[in-house]
Amino acid sequence: MHPFLDLPMHVSAQWRRAPYALALLACAAPAALIAQPGRGGGGGAGGAGAAAGGASPSNALPALPKGPRAMMLRDWYRVANLSNPAVSPDGKRIAVTVTRAVEADNRRHSEIWVVNAAGGEPQRWTSPSTESSNPRWSADGKYLFFTSQRAGGTGNTWAIRLDQPSGEAIQVGDYPNGSMPSDGSFAVFTDAGRPAPTAPSPDPFGQMQPMARPPFEAITRPSVSARFDGRHVVDMSYKVNGVGFVPGRRVARTWRPTQIARQPIGDTTKKVITSTAYSHRGPVVSPDGKWIAFTADSRLRPDSVVDRERDSLATLPYNKVRDEAERNDADIYIIDANGGTPRKLTDWMGAESQITWSPDGKQIAFIGRPGRTKNSNIYVVDAAGGTPRALLGNWQYEPGNFDWLPGGIQFTAEIGGRSAVLRADMSGKSLPTELVSGRRQLRGASYDESGKTLAYVATSMNKPTELFVASGDGTGERQLTNFNKDVNADVVWSDAERITYKSVGNLEIEGWLMKPYGYEAGKKYPMVIYIHGGPHSSYGEGWFDEFQNLAAQGMFVLFTNPRGSSGYGAPFTYSTRGRWGMEDYQDLMKAVDIVSVRADVDSTKMGATGGSYGGFMTTWMATKTTRFKAIETDRTITDWTYWYGSSDAQGLTEFEFYGKPWDNQKLYDELSPIRYVNKVKTPMLIVQSEEDHRTPMGSAEIWFMSLKKQGVPVELIRYPRSNHDLSRTGEPWLLVDRLGRLRQWFGYWLQGVQPGAVAN
Numbered sequence: 001m002h003p004f005l006d007l008p009m010h011v012s013a014q015w016r017r018a019p020y021a022l023a024l025l026a027c028a029a030p031a032a033l034i035a036q037p038g039r040g041g042g043g044g045a046g047g048a049g050a051a052a053g054g055a056s057p058s059n060a061l062p063a064l065p066k067g068p069r070a071m072m073l074r075d076w077y078r079v080a081n082l083s084n085p086a087v088s089p090d091g092k093r094i095a096v097t098v099t100r101a102v103e104a105d106n107r108r109h110s111e112i113w114v115v116n117a118a119g120g121e122p123q124r125w126t127s128p129s130t131e132s133s134n135p136r137w138s139a140d141g142k143y144l145f146f147t148s149q150r151a152g153g154t155g156n157t158w159a160i161r162l163d164q165p166s167g168e169a170i171q172v173g174d175y176p177n178g179s180m181p182s183d184g185s186f187a188v189f190t191d192a193g194r195p196a197p198t199a200p201s202p203d204p205f206g207q208m209q210p211m212a213r214p215p216f217e218a219i220t221r222p223s224v225s226a227r228f229d230g231r232h233v234v235d236m237s238y239k240v241n242g243v244g245f246v247p248g249r250r251v252a253r254t255w256r257p258t259q260i261a262r263q264p265i266g267d268t269t270k271k272v273i274t275s276t277a278y279s280h281r282g283p284v285v286s287p288d289g290k291w292i293a294f295t296a297d298s299r300l301r302p303d304s305v306v307d308r309e310r311d312s313l314a315t316l317p318y319n320k321v322r323d324e325a326e327r328n329d330a331d332i333y334i335i336d337a338n339g340g341t342p343r344k345l346t347d348w349m350g351a352e353s354q355i356t357w358s359p360d361g362k363q364i365a366f367i368g369r370p371g372r373t374k375n376s377n378i379y380v381v382d383a384a385g386g387t388p389r390a391l392l393g394n395w396q397y398e399p400g401n402f403d404w405l406p407g408g409i410q411f412t413a414e415i416g417g418r419s420a421v422l423r424a425d426m427s428g429k430s431l432p433t434e435l436v437s438g439r440r441q442l443r444g445a446s447y448d449e450s451g452k453t454l455a456y457v458a459t460s461m462n463k464p465t466e467l468f469v470a471s472g473d474g475t476g477e478r479q480l481t482n483f484n485k486d487v488n489a490d491v492v493w494s495d496a497e498r499i500t501y502k503s504v505g506n507l508e509i510e511g512w513l514m515k516p517y518g519y520e521a522g523k524k525y526p527m528v529i530y531i532h533g534g535p536h537s538s539y540g541e542g543w544f545d546e547f548q549n550l551a552a553q554g555m556f557v558l559f560t561n562p563r564g565s566s567g568y569g570a571p572f573t574y575s576t577r578g579r580w581g582m583e584d585y586q587d588l589m590k591a592v593d594i595v596s597v598r599a600d601v602d603s604t605k606m607g608a609t610g611g612s613y614g615g616f617m618t619t620w621m622a623t624k625t626t627r628f629k630a631i632e633t634d635r636t637i638t639d640w641t642y643w644y645g646s647s648d649a650q651g652l653t654e655f656e657f658y659g660k661p662w663d664n665q666k667l668y669d670e671l672s673p674i675r676y677v678n679k680v681k682t683p684m685l686i687v688q689s690e691e692d693h694r695t696p697m698g699s700a701e702i703w704f705m706s707l708k709k710q711g712v713p714v715e716l717i718r719y720p721r722s723n724h725d726l727s728r729t730g731e732p733w734l735l736v737d738r739l740g741r742l743r744q745w746f747g748y749w750l751q752g753v754q755p756g757a758v759a760n
């Protein structure tokens with residue numbers, strides 16, 4: 001998992017950026033309406049046109065013209081995003097989260113909708129007056145659980161009762177969330193244990209705001225506590241992108257290793273079955289309910305020992321032998337489902353996740369990554385122990401989530417810029433077979449209990465997300481929803497042509513060229529290249545607001561996955577270590593070379609844009625070439641030493657640049673665009689969020705000042721109340737404003753559109 005974003009590292013840049021895909025802006029609306037199927041106004045007909053909460057975009061601004069026409073900025077508010085599909089155990093119904101923007105309120109809104117797998121109108125199951133997401137059915141079919149912060153409960157798990165007339169959503173104490181045996185009689189889960197009792201002591205700083213209080217072992221104190229409202233920092237992790245500033249510890253460090261707990265279904269009594277100094281992770285119970293498999297430290301050392309070792313290693317200078325050696329931090333263990341001494345399943349070098357029992361309970365499968373820069377694979381091992389065998393052989397790609405169905409193992413995977421549902425060859429002798437594929441991206445494959453019904457959310461270049469259903473083997477696919485019907489009818493979304501080309505070292509690179517809206521053969525159009533961040537993420541075959549935005553402005557949009565991108569196997573992903581801005585830059589420029597000689601591309605009117613690592617790359621490009629007539633750099637990085645000291649993503653450059661700045665200062669300097677800023681001639685728009693703790697403001701500020709002092713046209717847009725994810729989860733009005741700035745900047749420099757003349 002991504003250490004900061006709670007997302008797999010390989011998640012594509014587009015899905016990270018899709019307007020509603022990640023965190024939701026909290027909506028504080030009271031839970032006034034009873035959540036019942038089909039109730040709550042709006043909706044119907046696939047929900048198209050259902051403005052959440054009764055608000056309408058027309059409250060604030062004139063109505064949008066009917067289409068077919070190019071995307072206008074305010075069309076962004078009309079696009080629904082579907083996520084987290086869940087098939088009911090009997091395969092009859094599918095629940096899905098539907099998220100929309102509420103333009104008038106400058107917020108997003110999420111609801112659970114349910115549709116019959118056989119087809120028909122989707123129905124809204126949760127209240128439009130409160131936020132609900134992430135539906136999951138109970139194994140016995142009695143409840144539909146979902147996540148909600150609604151008032152009047154504890155925790156954020158709520159349920160709709162299905163086996164008797166339902167009313168408002170309720171909280172259920174006797175149906176714990178966890179791994180269950182086949183008979184569904186109990187659930188196992190991790191328990192964080194109780195905090196150690198602390199003796200109440202008078203706190204002289206109790207009245208201060210948390211960040212201002214002196215942390216544990218701080219040497220300095222406020223002279224008058226009522227007069228200091230700053231931030232007192234002692235610990236390294238004092239700020240986190242998307243969270244903000246984090247107060248330091250006020251007491252000595254303690255450890256609460258996670259234990260395994262079990263609870264009968266229909267009972268509220270929880271029994272903690274372990275009591276160890278080490279943590280148990282991801283416990284899963286065997287189908288017969290007799291055993292629990294989990295991961296833990298490979299030597300079952302106390303958490304305190306593991307943490308102290310990691311912390312002291314982190315203070316040491318880079319050492320090739322130590323830091324490049326393969327590690328075995330965790331292993332899989334099996335324990336009696338009533339507790340006892342765990343048995344190590346296998347001494348397997350690397351990291352294990354997604355432990356899954358075979359339906360007959362005789363084997364265990366897991367995703368294993370043998371080393372940080374090695375491909376992950378699906379491994380199977382006898383529950384009695386032995387050597388795990390890989391199912392995917394030397395397959396180039398890496399598995400995402402998998403399910404062990406009655407018929408075998410099926411999984412999702414990124415295959416370059418597209419994604420697919422595949423079946424593994426259980427003998428491991430043949431490569432996996434694609435069951436659901438095509439030029440598109442699929443998310444959230446969900447099966448019924450029998451494995452005969454499969455649902456997923458899919459999108460392609462010119463089609464926003466909708467819900468699909470198929471047989472378990474991928475045949476007989478049907479689209480079940482049409483939430484985007486109205487916006488799709490008005491807006492002509494642009495499609496993109498897929499290209500592949502050979503770059504440095506004969507490496508094949510995948511890319512796409514999106515046509516401008518209103519394209520006419522025989523004419524020439526400007527072109528803008530988009531560069532994704534990470535660098536270990538990717539662009540792909542899905543609808544993306546940013547590309548549509550510039551294509552609607554009448555430009556070609558070029559986007560590629562240079563080496564360093566995810567989705568092409570770990571060797572491709574990590575081939576840029578220590579070489580950022582070298583071959584990856586050439587991969588990007590090669591695509592520009594290829595496209596710029598097309599008769600329909602105006603090679604004198606080309607631009608570039610990108611965010612984060614893509615922001616670094618755009619400033620790097622500005623120091624290397626004058627081919628681009630305008631550049632936009634977003635949440636940028638211009639100085640790696642500054643970035644290292646100011647970002648919450650500690651560890652990225654320590655790994656990628658082989659150590660800390662003082663271990664490898666030459667590399668940090670040589671790869672920093674600021675060292676060459678005197679070469680920049682290209683007009684640049686800089687977009688930066690004021691609360692971005694991933695790529696903080698300093699990089700943008702020094703770039704702005706340096707260009708200003710050299711007379712290079714530059715504008716800096718600073719967005720308030722925004723973090724690193726403004727372009728994907730930011731406040732809707734600010735997010736759309738940013739899209740407008742991109743249109744205007746490239747419109748002015750590439751199309752000669754005068755300030756203020758770009759349509760909204």
Ligand SMILES: CSCC[C@H](NC(C)=O)C(=O)N[C@@H](C)C(=O)N[C@@H](CO)C(=O)O
Pocket residue numbers: 002003009013016532533534535536537611612613614649650651652694695724
């Ligand atoms: C071990 S820290 C990982 C850092 C992280 N990488 C990824 C794959 O997200 C990251 O935040 N890198 C930024 C410099 C970056 O380029 N972020 C991208 C991708 O999230 C962005 O578009 O913001």
